Amino acid sequence: MKKFLNDPANFVDEMLEGIYLAHLAVTYVGDDKRCLVTAKVKPGKVGIATGGGSGHLPLFLGYVGDGMLDGAAVGGVFQSPSAEQIYQVTKHIDQGAGVLYIYGNYSGDIINFEMAGELAAFDDIAVKHVVGNDDVASSIVGEEHKRRGVAGIFFIYKSAGAAAAEGLSLDEVTRIADKARSRTRTMGVALSSCVVPEIGHATFSIGEDEMEIGMGIHGEPGISRKKLAPADAVIDELMERIFAEQDYKKYDEVAVLVNGLGGTPMEELYILFRRVSQVLQQRNVTVKYVWIGEFATSMEMAGASISILHLDNELDRLVAAPARTPFFQHVAG
């Protein structure tokens, strides 16, 4: 196993120690480093909490900061955080305006966020849930509730975070998060496995000349495994599946996220974006915002995903708003 590690059992906690040493804008609740919160809770603002397994940096905790989220409960590698940890984050960030939970569609996360919401209800904290399910590959149209949440959750964070920063109510922030969710689609492709530190070997095997279309960020099976195709052909297939999902009209605007899964160089992500841009142009869809880099990874997995947010005027305003977290900065204008 080629990792910079001490005891694999301490992977998550040592990573968190590094994060707290590097970034004074975040801190933790009580003595549990896995309850990460912003160091400056904003009075009166709707709180936004997320959470999920480790191994996906900058997801999930990397988006806690101005204009994005207020807290993140941090699980073990690919494991849900506990309901108690989510509850502690919730209590800390609630400022009387309620808390929105935004998390991915995984059974462990759903159970624990629901339980945390029930605990918060005893404290009279209003809690709402929006569950990211952007991964087109994980079920057919009509069964979107079965789909996994992947990199597209970034757009939900960005939209809801900006709405909360504007001072909107919990109902409004929830409505906006849900709209961003319903208008975001992601398709991914994996070229290699990742290695969970405490396991020490590849999660799955894949041939030297193979790719898997639609693989999940924990190595969940995708739609098809086949011979690695040229970059443009890979993007054409991913974009075809994304376009089949939403009704795009001429001159509609989108935000694009080209996300590296961890092991894929930035150079290749730009080669992929080149084709994404060409495909959108062919369809007369305008790229208004682009982010290219690592936003939701699977440690050292080679691969990439394309997320498209279909903008409307409201989402346009919110995506454009400034944001500043330890892992993500967006300067407006």
Add this chain to the structure above:
Amino acid sequence: MKKFLNDPANFVDEMLEGIYLAHLAVTYVGDDKRCLVTAKVKPGKVGIATGGGSGHLPLFLGYVGDGMLDGAAVGGVFQSPSAEQIYQVTKHIDQGAGVLYIYGNYSGDIINFEMAGELAAFDDIAVKHVVGNDDVASSIVGEEHKRRGVAGIFFIYKSAGAAAAEGLSLDEVTRIADKARSRTRTMGVALSSCVVPEIGHATFSIGEDEMEIGMGIHGEPGISRKKLAPADAVIDELMERIFAEQDYKKYDEVAVLVNGLGGTPMEELYILFRRVSQVLQQRNVTVKYVWIGEFATSMEMAGASISILHLDNELDRLVAAPARTPFFQHVAG
């Protein structure tokens, strides 16, 4: 070869097409996409140009933008750009205040930047050179002129870029760049090779349980190859070599760059920084600025480097200044 590619011969040009489609803040001179320049040249400001081989994103071109650089000549993968390309960038960015070249200590780059400076002299453009040589591993003390330039060039860009943005003269910007150069040291460690697209196989081989201390970002041999040690022990060795170079006094301040070489997950970089922070604390050296992520890569190479800039009051002010490029944002304060 597991890469998102079309024809490997088009790797650099398609990457550049993706960059120009994504980032309107940069453009190119004439019809040569490899002559990348800022889209908004600042009247009267000293220009700063860099350049070097491709395959190191965000290095080199990623730092062209506000508060950093004005242009970058882009070579093939691990190849120097031509003197003509550097000269074209120089002519475009010169605003009558002269141009500083900042590049790494590689023979091809040196030859071509020197030739470009001579071409510029015919146009009465004043040109100065600062050659990054931060890589401690590549020669002994006393022969620093033989050392390679690696990730520490980031600190030269940051300091000189802020000085130029303040309106300082070419002599002053050069003095500052040279000071940042002389106070920056880097030590790296590689865990795996990269693959040059047009070659299609690993540049070198390294055992499943081995690391190479001091390896260069093109796979140049390092100081020693040995069994992969625990993360803390790796950092202790790197930091020992960095500290042997500079006279640190109690309460001196530093800027730290923990740089991933491409294939190493962010989680591991934070585990490394945790130990860097501990080592500095033990020596009563204060970490004033920290950047952790990918700043100078070798495509999919797994590994990391630690760069330390020994601050003084002037460098402190310049490192703190705001910067905004397609690949790097720093908000002051």
